[in-house]
Amino acid sequence: MSKLLIVDDEIDVREFAKRFFKKRGIDVSIASGGDEALNIIGRHRPDLVLLDIQMEGLSGMEVLRKLREEKNDIKVIMVTGAEDPSIIDEANNLGVKGYIHKPLILEELEKIVMKELKISVHAN
Amino acid sequence: MISYWAFSSLINLITSAFLGFFVFSKNKKRALNVTYALFCLSASIWSFSYFFWQVSTAGQEALFWCRALMAGAIFIPVFYLHHLLYLMRIAQQRRGVIHFCYGFGLVFFFVNFTPLFVKSVSPKMWFSYWPDAGLLFLPFCVVWFWICLYGIWLLAKHVMLSAGERKTQLRYVLTATLIGWLGAFTNFPLWFDIPIPPIGNIFVSVYISLVAYAIIKYQLLDIRIAFTRAGIFIFVYTLVLGIPFGVGMKYLGSGLWLMPVSLMAVFATIGPFIYLFIQKRAEEALLQEQRQYQMTLQQASLGMGQIKELKRLLKLVVHIITKAVSVEHAEVYLLHEESGQFTLKASRGWKHKNREQVSVMELDSPLVVYLKEYRKAVICEEIEQYVRDNDAKEFKEIADIMKQLDSALIVPSFIDQKLIAILILGNKKAKKSYTKDDMAVFTILANQAGLAIENAQFYERMKETHSQLIKAEKMATVGTMADGLSHQINNRLHAMGFIAGDALDTIRSKKKEKNFAGMEAFLDEIEFSLSRIEDNVKRGGEIVEGLLKYTRKGSEGFEEIGFDKLLDSAVEMAQFKIKLNQIRIVRNFEKNIPGIKGNFTQLQEVFFNVIDNAYDAMMQRKEELNEDGYKPTLEFFAARKGWKLEIVIKDNGIGVKPENIEKLFTPFFTTKLSSKKGTGLGLYVIRQIIEENHGGQVKFTSLYKEGSQTVILLPSMVEG
Incomplete structure (x- = not known):
């Protein structure tokens, strides 16, 4: 079973995405901040992380930097709001799979996630 | 003791000789002065001879001086009339009369050498040698008197017709004339053996003195x-x-x-x-x-130089005018730059008039055109007089306008070449006319008022510029908030997108199942989703509302503001620009401190800028100094200090280098690294709002690499 980690400080985003992807047979875990995310990644080893850049406390970029420092090449998709282009460049250099811009329709996200997890999307 | 008669002639001699010379020396070319001097000359000859006639000790000697005095006397009314015609400005029209008079004078001048004029001298009353009239003396007297009376009649007629200062002047000359001639006439009765001595002789001096005074006064003041x-x-x-x-x-x-x-x-x-x-x-x-x-x-x-507010200044101007001359009413019309019209801006004393005031004078109003062209004060009576005398239709309109304004004197106020204000003065309460002195005084006043008005207008424009700068700064700040704001709004939309997306997914799979069992759980799920959407809408709405509140002008008035609440609203705005989680904000004041007396939106702007500046300074320190365990802390203290509230804001940011401290309050000066971050107007706006708009005080102190402290004094609601 593919494992997905959703990191976002917005409770609605986390909870509804979790519910949505669970219905698609994915093992979803959630984190509300950077520290919690690193913790879960260490313990749970998800296949894909949806990482919000702007968060209270440890930001998404800081999480990404730490992961790459620890030589962890886990698949990451950044979720961006209105970030500076320099941050996007840095994220690219740190080997992210892509970014999604807020706001995003859930169906679009589904396609991206399914592709990265190599699960074919069918209307079930 | 010499006789009164000799003495009076001596006085007449000194007066006429001196004043004739004096008036002549004042203006040797002016016909008015020249004819007066000639008149004085003939009076001097008459008086001089009169004196020696009176002190004569022999008949032959007395007869000689009698003829000599008549040589002067013959010409006295001739020059008198000529002078009067110049004074009344009708010398050109009455040239015929003048020629006749000079002819008369010359003829009798020669007759004077014969006994036909002064036959002999003989004792009469107290006089040892009084002249006896010759054959031609009576006809001489008729013409001589006619000239005198003609002059007096013309003068009286002119007094009736003239107005204003001129009327005063001519009336004055007429009075002098009557005194002088009545005196002189007392010399004649004895010639015809009527026992009236020349008691009024000395009054001739009075006439000469009064007229000399009038001539000089007309020309110069001092x-x-x-x-x-x-x-x-x-x-x-x-x-x-x-x-x-x-x-x-x-x-x-x-x-x-x-x-x-x-x-x-x-x-x-x-x-x-x-x-x-x-x-x-x-x-x-x-x-x-x-x-x-x-x-x-x-x-x-x-007083005028000290007033910066235009409305108060104009009030003072009309106040000064009404006080200085005790005038019925006074008004100021001010140039309106855009329309070029002159509009009524201040008025005093009009209330008792039961009619509407003229509120606007157009640029092409004859009065405005006249003031622009002649650049001097206008006395209504003079204009009316001029219209009557010269049938000048072009000035009739001006006189009509002045009547409409009920104005007796109008004074223009110029700055350089530009007419900027018109001062209107009503009649004097004492019903007196305006004099040249008044005109001079009010012209100076008008010029001073003009300068003060320009000054006040400049100040008001500057104030306008300041408030525009404050507004511009706010808008620039909103620009720097764009990132934070769009992030916040995106978060709402993003969340709602997920909620809606999941709900749709649930509904679609339910429809596909065609199995409507467990409907209750399904509806619960949808209900929850929708309530979450509603919550996000509410939160999004709050963001927009906060922004609008901040950018809208807000009320201009002052109200009681709780400092805690004020800080809340400033922080709320600041979060759109800065990452509040990066710093610690400490409120070191009691909840029940007295409220501030101020304008909410303006003060929100002040504290927003304070937080923003402190944040930038602290982030700069964090990046540049890279200290271990550095905790960016922003502290607020507030305490009552007398009638005011003292607010101290302390940060432990990078601080300001000593060389930059002086420049901090200068508009557009910034030490912030990225130009995107600062407009350079923050502290300038703080000072404007606190000091200019609230009458408070701002003091800023800073130590580089240590931190900064801002002390703000604001009026509080404390009473007593």
């Missing part, structure tokens, strides 16, 4: 003083030297020469003191009015 001085000099020295002289004449040849000589010595010694004493008194009296005006003007210019 000549009055010089003239008074001269008059007093003559008076004092005639007495001082005349009395011993008279005494000497009486005792002439009697050997008692010691008495007149010693008298002369005594009088000559005290003469200068008497002269100085009288002169000082006279000048004081003359100068008093002038001094009063000068005082008013001085106070006015001082």
